Amino acid sequence: MGVGGLTEVDEPAFAGLAERHRRELHVHCYRMLGSFEDAEDTVQETFLRAWRRRETCAGRSTFRAWLYRIATNACLDLLARSRPEPAAGGEVRWLQPYPDRLLDEVPAGGADEPENAAVARETIELAYVVAVQHLAPRPRAVLILRDVLGWPAKDVADLLGDSVNSVNSALQRARAGMREHLPARRHEWTGGSQDAxxxxxxxxxxxxxxxxxxxRxxxxxxxxxxxxMPPTPGLHVGRAAVVKDWTESGFLDLGPLRTVxxxxxxxPAVAFYLWRESESAYLPLTLDVLRVTGGAIAELTTFHADRFPRLGLPERLT
Structure with a gap:
């Protein structure tokens, strides 16, 4: 849409315009923050700020780009307030999963909207999101705006109040940080491939x-x-360490299980349900998310049962 005349739009009409971009903004904030719920709160904050500052949209390239500017700054504000230090040690305790059924809501767009294509690529996989969380907030924003959304360096510099040289330098540091924290052999990832x-x-x-x-x-x-198993602390590396943890955690003593x-x-992910005699039903237990490399499981991220409602999973199985 054009950017003129926003000051004359009433609140319901403005909300309707902004709502068209909710899902892609939510995905953007999720990459920045690693938390589904924090991203949801930040999108709400973005819409509030956009309405209150709607006169600042005049002269911007598009309404959509203007919303991305506000959302990015809202993310940076949240990070400064609640997470002054990035993640460390390879784990992200605030990490939450993002259901594919909601990723599918991002509308198909043209070549000028690379976010729509990026959703289907590895920049939404957990390993990428985890690696991003190890970057300082501003380089993180630069990386996502430049490499995922495809913004020109000048636009990113304008958003951050920096010079183009500073943005380019931050991008190089961010890319180096990603190479350090991303798993090796990314070319072998199956990622979103649902192959046999x-x-x-x-x-x-x-x-x-x-x-x-x-x-087995x-x-x-x-x-x-x-x-x-975020938010539980602890990263287990190596087959022996993982099997040892399963043994010591009481996995073998669990009752009957069913899966979705x-x-x-x-x-790919598997939701596990544990039989509860008192409920005469199988109730949510955990969700295992798999990263497959070279025909084997390279990474296993387990989330607690409180994630089930957000993922649209059944409350119980009988």
Missing amino acids: GTRELVRRFTEASVAKDLD LAALLRDDVRCS ATWVNRQ
Whole structure:
């Protein structure tokens, strides 16, 4: 849409214009923050700021770009207020999953809206989001605006109140940080590919998990597999360490399990439900999100049952 005349638009009409961009702005804030819920709050803050400052839209290139400017600054404000230090040590305790069914809501756009294509790529996978969280906030914003959204350096500099040289320098530092924190051999990721090999691996993982067969599970893991369970602290690296953690956590003592297959962050995931005699039903237990590399599980991120409602998963199975 054009940017003129926003000061004459009433609040319901303005909300309707902004609402068209809610999902893509939410995805943008999610990349910046790593938390689905924080992203949701930040989008609400973005819309409030946009309405209150609607006169500042005049002269901007597009209404959409103006909203991205406000959303990015809202994210930077939240990070300065609640997360002054980036993540460290390879784990992100505030990490939350993003359901594919909501990623699919981002509207298809033209070549001038690269965000729409980026949603389908690896920049939404958990490993990428985790790596981004290890960057300082401003380089993080520069990386996402330049490499994911495709903004020119001049526009990013304008948004951040910096020079183009400063933005280019921050981008180089951010890219170096991403190379340090991203897993190796990214060219072997299956990512969002729902190929037969990935489906078969997920099936075998699910069956072995329900059977609580540690030997079969171990055979599906890479030697350098990484396992975490945000917000619980602790990152387990290597097959032996992961199996040891499963053994010590009481996994083998769990009662009967059932599963529901799903997809989050363009990755296969398995929701586990545990039989509860008192409820005569299987109730939510955990969600395992898999990253598959070279035909084996390279990373396993486990989320608690409180994520199930956001992911649209059943409240119980009978």
